[in-house]
Amino acid sequence: MAGLRSFDAFPKTDETHVKKSSNGGLSSIFTYLFLLFIAWTEFGSYFGGYVDEHYEVDDQLRETFQINMDLYVKTPCQYLDINVRDTTMDRKFVSKELNLEDMPFFIPYGSRVNDMNEIVTPDLDNVLSNAIPAQFREKIDTNNMFDEEERDAFNSCHIFGSVQVNRVAGELQITAKGHGYSSFMRAPPEEIDFSHVINELSYGEFYPYIDNPLDSTAKFVPDAPRTTFVYDTAIVPTIYEKLGAKIDTNQYAVSEYHINPEAQQGKGPIRFPGIFLRYDFEPLSIHISDVRLSFIQFVVRLVAILSFVIYTASWAFRLIDLVLLTCLGPRWSLLYQSDSKSQGILDKDPSSK
């Protein structure tokens, strides 16, 4: 026993040796208040609070919005051409604003190949804890970092960055040079392979940790490298709000299809191989906010609930005691035990000490 005692990590002090000060009392009151405040932030929404969801029409006039993307495309960068066309009929040369780096093609572990992600609607807390804004890194000139032999294996392109585009329905087109838009060069057909990995695709401010439907999915088509991939997305602006933190972002619904233009030749309109990302906006935005009691009301309600619990407990105690008393006789009474010093906290009268 004595050996075991030395393991006690919680040495106790006798009540008589504890020195109490009024300053210490004040600071502990503040500590309790602080603890209560933390309790309010942590589970304040359970006391009379709820997650409010409403829809509003965006009253701000916005000219542009941002597309964030991080893709691997199995075609060397020099053959790729990226444009945005929208209902204004303007053509935006996105290749000049995104970063394109040559790299050897690989599919990162955990990517879903030729498959869609499971549909997850993240809850408010999840979104807020993941909403860490970030920016894409600058482009690095990889040419000097690798020697000639290694660079021969660079058969694909890493496309990443954020672009501002008109906030109207449109299409982002990743095509091969000379296939689609006219260009000074025509990409050799055997170099074109639109197998790709989407690491990140999101709209609005860039929050890399928020999951989007297309994040970490891959399309790998060794049989038909010159395929047309179309992603049709409908964007719903969403605002998350909790305890003063406000995240203005966009959710999107996606439907995806792909066509092999070579197999479809002669049937229907001419299609070009590439990756086409269509987008359109919903005029309504979803506003998800956490509504809760004020801190004072929370404290009052917490104490009210605790006192209610204590009253019910004392009542239940009396009831059990009565049952024991009537069924088993006075010897079993919990309330009137002559030999016990303590009568339990519920019946302890502070004035009797």
Place this chain on the structure above:
Amino acid sequence: MFKRSTLRTFDAFSKTEEDVRIRTRTGGIIALLCCLVTIFLLISEWLNFNQVVNRPELVVDKDRQLKLELEADITFPSMPCDMLSLDIMDSAGEIQLDLLESGFTKTRLDQNGQSLGSSSLKVSDESYDPKDENYCGACYGAKDQSRNNEVPKEERVCCQTCNDVRRAYLEANWAFFDGKNIEQCEREGYVDRVNEQLNEGCRVQGSALLNRIQGTLHFAPGVAFQNPKGHFHDLSLYEKTHNLNFNHIINHLSFGKPVTSNARGRGASVATAPLDGRQAFPDRDTHMHQFSYFTKIVPTRYEYMDKMVVETAQFSATLHDRPLHGGADQDHPTTLHTKGGFPGLFVYFEMSPLKVINREQHAQTWSGFILNCITSIGGVLAVGTVLDKITYKAQKSIWGKKSV
């Protein structure tokens, strides 16, 4: 039946004899504080109860065959009223041309933006005084008049007024300019008035009805005309006059029924008009420039506490502008603007299938209010009891029993 003594054990509210109760000064202070806090909480509960909140609800819009009202009030500081025309075209193929001639008032503005009265200038047929019954105005080659001498008087091809000549020119796809050297127009004074007004601006106010489908409305210079190739405007005079442009101030633009003054100021006018107050005066030359607004209209119903219902619409908007000659400009170095089109102010509209119903409601129900009041009182009393016990114990341990 229980005996009296048995029943007594059920008493949850055990009483203490008056003699053994101890009353302290601090207890009194805490009780008073409790009262104050309770009153404060009750007042805040009452305010909360009286608060009216807007509960939006989303439904699929099931209204059919309804027209949507458009209300516009736009100022064009360098666009004379006479040249301005408003057309509405929608995807059903309905075209409403020259709406400014009906349902809109055009106010002429001088160069400082001061009103010159709303006397709109029209190329009217009335100014033609048929003194000479055999008069047959020349169409200046826009129409074939060579057979006029061979046919009876009723079948002759004539251009009696300035307007007739203008129509004939439009049909022939000829540039009309300001009508100079055309006898009919000189006689009606049209040429002088047009040239007089070229430095003026125009404010357009009014309303029109739209089909509830996708469409475009545009303000453009010159008379609109429709031919198998599409929709065109007579740009001849605009292209000749380089000081004209479509810089504009949108004083008001809204869709749906106007929100009545009774309802306004109660949240109803919120978000119904995001374009209001927008001023578009780019630094560059905007003579050949197109301004576009893309709007998505969401039908909205407001239901007020006093049973009043307002059916209207809200819209979200985005904007775009481009020079007609296309190509890249300074603001958008990586964008190649499309080429073509005509100068003007375009509003593209699109209907949402969803409808928002904003319902005014009390934030709380009566039962919720009473429950909240009771919890507040109970909670404050419980906090008070705990505080009192703590202070009593503290005082006792610090000063001893006597000093209390």
